Amino acid sequence: MPESLISWLNVKPSGDMVTLLVLGLLLAAGVLGASLCRRMLHVPFITGCLLSGLAIGPSGLNLLTQSGLDEFRFIVDIALGLVLFELGRRIDVRWLLRERWLLFTGLMVSALTFAALFLSLSLAGIPTLPASMVASIGITSSPAVALLLVRELKAEGQLTERMLHLTALGNALAILLFAVCLSAHYMQHQPAWYTAIIHSTYRVVGGCLLGWLAARLLTLPTVLKIESSMQQGTLIIAAVALVVGLGSSLGLSSLIALLVMGATTRSTHAMWFIREDELAPINAMLCTILFVYTGAQISLRYLPEFIGLALAFIALRSVVMTTTTGLLAWFNGISWKKGMWLGISLFPMSGVATLLALHVSAPYPDFGAELSALMISVLALLELTGPLVLRLALTASGEAKS
């Protein structure tokens, strides 16, 4: 609750009042702060939102406290859900199956990044399980940053398309790796090893099924001849909310479900009935909240101590990604230069990663305080610089609209 803001008012606001206050702050800070940052610093809109969030959040002026922010988890979950659904809609499964080099590149980027990070962490003396979990967070790229910047800059071309596909693949693989890590963890502690396998399969396969079912829901406008774009948009929000809600209550992977839902609507007839611009106003609002919220969550507390290690982590991750895509550029039908930019475009790390890290550190305290601090520092740096680096990649490759 933003006590600091309202203590001098000498009123005792009810819970709903506080929620409204926080919502107002998130939106106003987002729009006004982002516009100000954009004008003064020439940064992308989302960086502006992040900076505003950072300024008013617990790490800054503390106008927004952690408990106040927690009230908004559900909106943030829907915002993120919509982003993942939209990313899913950009994924062309038929292309991935036909253009094997893209699939191979995605697998190689993830595998090599994972291997490099895991080996380095292991050599630094981190135990296997936390090291593998951190390494699997390291292979994710931010779907929200990727999608929103592509939209903001009106980027089009092979780098853009391949980057979005690699981003979706990386996030899906991270979920799989995570499930495997957790299974391994269970195995250490439980005699019945098969429960671990069943658990992770349930999470992933169940997620796919949930996504597929939600996509069926979105074909209803065709059947019922609902032609109003507002109603179609509302149905999409409903489907996203249902998937996120059901996913977490049933213990299924919502990320996989949303990606599958998006990709399935693309490959079925439903795609004709959902146009990107129809969701634009609600998308803009939800994303403002999402990024101000994310900015407020950025913690700079450990940065002074961990900056060296965090930079080393980021450098290793970027070098491996860029080298891999650069070396495979020719097979992807693009110039080696564009291939290098493709690797660089994967730089922003996933907000999903934050959530994963938070989820993990709570129930599995053996993640370690130091490693958590390192990850929090890495995330802080990547959140703040990611959009700028991606913008550079999209502009330098000529795919952003000038």
Added chain:
Amino acid sequence: MLEFTPSEPLTFGIELELQIVNRRDFNLTRGAPDLLTLIGRKKHNFDIKPEITESMIEVGSAIHRSHHEMLQELREIRTLMLDCADKLNLGIAGGGSHPFQHWGDQRIYPKERYMLVSELYGYLAKQFTVYGQHIHIGVPDGDAAVRLTLLLGRYVPHFIALSASSPFHQGVDTSFQSSRLTSVNAFPLSGFMPMLSSWADFQAYFSKMSSYGIVASMKDFYWDIRPKPEYGTVEVRVCDTPLQLETSVALAAYARTLAAYFLDHPELSAHPDLYQTYAYNRFQACRFGMAGTLSDAETGAQPELRQDLFTTLDMLSETAARLGTQDALGYLRVRAMRMKTDADWIREQFQQHRMLSAVVQRQCDYWRAGNEDWVL
């Protein structure tokens, strides 16, 4: 002085401007740079190059003496382009315009000439995101080029109606069969070549326009038909890019047969009132296609366009037999008899699918499949 390079009479070639679309919502996309990079890596001698906006690509055939060879070559080009486009997940489609693109979204290809054109013509350059077919016919000298340019002008409505494939513009049904030519009309030097009687006259005209500072090269004339002195050809520029290669080749064969007929009949010349009826006839063809009504300056008759086409095809039968173009003319005759133009096909697809995205997807499939029934 503008010199005319002679070429072998009746050799011919075509240029086709094609649409590059994404496979998500089938809107135009800036795929040309990526597609050309990939095509550039393959071993081939084909002429595939960028056009003014990055969602266009232009294909040129070699110089041919037979339309069968031309079709063979174009089919090979199509295979090569589709291989590359598939790898990049791009769609390629024919059609004179993209049905729902927004001109403001288009980007000028970063090449000096296109940047200059864009600077000069402002929004017209981006509005010029329309797709046409150009047909070049070789002529022995400049005099023949000027004479043929005028004589072929009488048949411009046929070419418009036979190739019409741009019924939609910016998401709206225009009620035209070919809306593309309307975009061309906005250019200051569009329209037709003046009534001139020889290459010497043309040189004098060009020098005058040049001295007025209006033109610097032949490229500045956006005429429907123009002499092309560098190539030694007459260039017909009114056709929309048809939805299938076979139609493109048949149109080229028709132009070539007409040219052969006029070279065989040196006594024929353009009617002095050609341009009195020109704009009206051109409009009728754009608006109503095959069902348009023409005004014939020579006879004073007002035949239906389709009827006029049949009369012309009958007139050409001997020449076609000599050139071996009967099959191509037969193909066009059947299309006209069935009143099935590409514009009608596009409208039919829209009736069926109710979504312009789906129409463009069908256009891509249609271009890929080709028209194998027409055995050449």
